[in-house]
């Protein structure tokens with residue numbers, strides 16, 4: 001029988017003598033890991049079954065650990081640490097027995113708030129960043145629309161100006177945390193510049209404003225406890241002081257924001273993939289077919305060895321990209337390579353491992369099948385594999 005997901009504990013903290021992490025990283029990871037074992041993993045099966053987790057209460061607790069504001073300024077509720085600590089936190093959040101909660105948490109820390117932290121006014125940071133870093137307010141990021149996902153520049157949600165206010169009309173789709181969020185970091189068209197890279201702004205919008213309606217909870221293949229919303233804006237009035245940074249620079253800010261998101265997404269993938277591999281190794285040692293353990297077949301053993309090797313290579317690529325970022329370099333191509341490779345490897349590892357479990361792999365309450373469903377998203381969201389390839393090839397051409 002497959003082990004019940006709730007009985008599987010998070011693995012021990014990552015090893016010392018690490019190329020990116022020192023003792024203080026490991027101590028932080030240990031605190032987060034203990035929190036997960038005690039407060040998150042025992043509830044995950046129920047939250048997945050209910051197709052919802054209590055974001056407001058859980059985020060308050062996670063906020064107390066400081067995980068939302070790891071690399072954000074101390075005066076706005078952050079810890080003022082560098083990005084390597086965000087990566088170790090993301091990696092540790094991967095110990096949660098589903099990918100939905102690490103994704104929801106990454107929305108708050110690395111998708112909805114980096115631009116606000118980098119370019120927002122003091123007013124916006126006090127109103128939106130500070131309470132989000134403390135976990136007192138839940139945020140979401142509104143970029144994608146029914147008509148525009150990969151092609152971000154072609155979004156249609158638009159504001160026209162009324163005096164000093166923006167009047168917003170349009171809709172967003174696929175918004176993670178959307179039903180439970182207090183505010184949205186919204187990308188929309190705010191001027192008529194003919195360049196669709198210069199006509200957009202990122203705006204902080206409270207989700208209780210008149211004219212905002214939440215649509216259906218979107219049913220998904222995986223990420224079941226994650227809340228995925230459609231959000232409609234009908235003449236929603238927001239003061240222009242809610243624009244993050246410079247009006248018309250939203251597209252550029254969003255492209256920069258994607259880089260943090262992609263590196264964090266890779267970090268979130270490492271632990272589940274390593275657990276899928278180790279659970280499968282254990283299972284294939286125990287399970288005998290034709291009188292021999294499944295793993296005694298060279299084809300199985302070699303496949304597991306190859307996938308373990310590829311996971312190490314992805315890890316090395318991630319750490320290299322993070323070190324480059326810490327050194328102040330543009331990591332757009334490296335972040336895209338790491339996201340592409342990690343997402344593709346997630347499909348390979350979860351599919352091959354599920355196969356090695358036979359019928360037990362095809363059961364619902366098996367962590368391997370849950371990650372098979374959950375991790376499939378990583379080749380689609382946050383920039384699909386093909387968008388990563390287009391970014392990488394664009395940079396290759398620029399280098400020539």
Ligand SMILES: Cc1cc2nc3c(=O)[nH]c(=O)nc-3n(C[C@H](O)[C@H](O)[C@H](O)COP(=O)(O)OP(=O)(O)OC[C@H]3O[C@@H](n4cnc5c(N)ncnc54)[C@H](O)[C@@H]3O)c2cc1C
Nearest residue numbers: 141142143144148149150174175176380381382383384386
């Ligand atoms: C569960 C979930 C959560 C999400 N959370 C959020 C969120 O919180 N906020 C948010 O703004 N968005 C979110 N998204 C949206 C996500 O980022 C988009 O789904 C993604 O960007 C892809 O856009 P699309 O779905 O419109 O696919 P499309 O853009 O229609 O692309 C369809 C397919 O076309 C192919 N393709 C795309 N571009 C190229 C290319 N350049 N070359 C060749 N082939 C290409 C790819 O195979 C791609 O999968 C979420 C999506 C899901 C499913």
